[in-house]
Amino acid sequence: MGIAQAAGGIPGGGGPGGGFTAFIPLLLMFAVFYFLLIRPQQKKSRELKEMLNTLKTGDQIVTSGGLYGTIIGFGEDNRVKVKIADNVKVDIARSAISGKAAGPIEGGKGKGD
Numbered sequence: 001m002g003i004a005q006a007a008g009g010i011p012g013g014g015g016p017g018g019g020f021t022a023f024i025p026l027l028l029m030f031a032v033f034y035f036l037l038i039r040p041q042q043k044k045s046r047e048l049k050e051m052l053n054t055l056k057t058g059d060q061i062v063t064s065g066g067l068y069g070t071i072i073g074f075g076e077d078n079r080v081k082v083k084i085a086d087n088v089k090v091d092i093a094r095s096a097i098s099g100k101a102a103g104p105i106e107g108g109k110g111k112g113d
Helices: 018-053
Strands: 060-063 068-074 079-085 088-093 097-100
Touching: 018 097
Parallel strands: none
Antiparallel strands: 060 068, 060 097, 068 079, 079 088
């Protein structure tokens, strides 16, 4: 007795529509990946792009490297001038900004001061 016969299958091939039913689990897995992984990532990317386009002078930001600062101007080639401390101004790429700072940035002294 063959495996196909023992499993109740028809020897010599499946019936009509048998090929489509094999793709149903693949379609379901794709749907799960789309709604749990791909769609939320697209939404987050869209929100970040919108936030970068609405930046203005005076906004307090945090960079992808963890630096907090205040935007003091915009340069060419997608550069942003950021004040990170008294008398310390740097140019960073607009794409290096990961978000707006949650609270006010304190310019106080550090531990060792």
